[in-house]
Amino acid sequence: MHHNIPELVQNRMKFLEKIDAEDRVDGTPRMERLRQIPPEIGKFLSILAASAPKGKFLEIGTSAGYSTMWIALACMERGTMIKTFELLEEKTLFAKETFRQSNMEKYVELVEGDARDYLKEERDISFCFLDAEKEVYEDCYDLIVPNMVKGGFLVADNAINHYITLKPMIDKALLDERVDALVVPIGKGELLCRKI
Numbered sequence: 002m003h004h005n006i007p008e009l010v011q012n013r014m015k016f017l018e019k020i021d022a023e024d025r026v027d028g029t030p031r032m033e034r035l036r037q038i039p040p041e042i043g044k045f046l047s048i049l050a051a052s053a054p055k056g057k058f059l060e061i062g063t064s065a066g067y068s069t070m071w072i073a074l075a076c077m078e079r080g081t082m083i084k085t086f087e088l089l090e091e092k093t094l095f096a097k098e099t100f101r102q103s104n105m106e107k108y109v110e111l112v113e114g115d116a117r118d119y120l121k122e123e124r125d126i127s128f129c130f131l132d133a134e135k136e137v138y139e140d141c142y143d144l145i146v147p148n149m150v151k152g153g154f155l156v157a158d159n160a161i162n163h164y165i166t167l168k169p170m171i172d173k174a175l176l177d178e179r180v181d182a183l184v185v186p187i188g189k190g191e192l193l194c195r196k197i
């Protein structure tokens with residue numbers, strides 16, 4: 002999977018990595034920044050997604066589609082799709098361009114809107130990456146966990162660098178008997194939950 006990333010995907014990943022790095026130092030306002038995961042988290046997500054049981058793949062917080070491309074590598078291997086939700090129109094347009102240029106449109110369904118308005122309809126979730134505004138994490142957790150298949154993964158980003166804000170949700174997950182959970186100390190900290 003990581004040894005044969007299509008050239009168009011590699012090119013778009015490099016392009017977005019450059020913009021994201023510039024965003025972090027040039028004073029771009031927070032809501033306009035891409036705020037992407039680093040490549041090591043992309044690898045972590047694609048390995049987990051490739052290992053997930055049969056079911057639906059979701060992502061909450063697309064931005065320009067960088068993390069989506071990593072997860073979609075697993076979709077390419079499995080012949081499945083990921084559905085990704087993005088609140089902001091400008092980011093949705095950026096992501097659309099990412100999936101077009103990387104030739105990944107057939108593996109990605111992009112939905113513009115607040116993911117919370119759609120999640121209650123989703124069933125049989127086998128993989129979900131949660132990377133939105135931290136204030137919505139707990140709502141998303143509550144909507145996703147009941148609808149995950151046995152053995153499915155939920156990964157939530159920023160579990161260490163936003164620990165104080167996310168503590169109620171992290172504590173809930175660690176005590177939740179529906180999942181096995183831990184915080185993996187890579188990147189900005191990934192809360193990893195596996196549905197029992």
Ligand SMILES: C[S@@+](CC[C@H](N)C(=O)[O-])C[C@H]1O[C@@H](n2cnc3c(N)ncnc32)[C@H](O)[C@@H]1O
Nearest residue numbers: 036037038062064067068087088115116133134
């Ligand atoms: C940290 S960025 C996502 C970065 C992306 N996952 C990546 O690594 O390439 C968070 C994104 O979540 C979006 N977002 C915030 N709240 C949301 C919600 N309730 N539903 C859908 N998207 C949301 C924001 O507009 C922003 O683009």
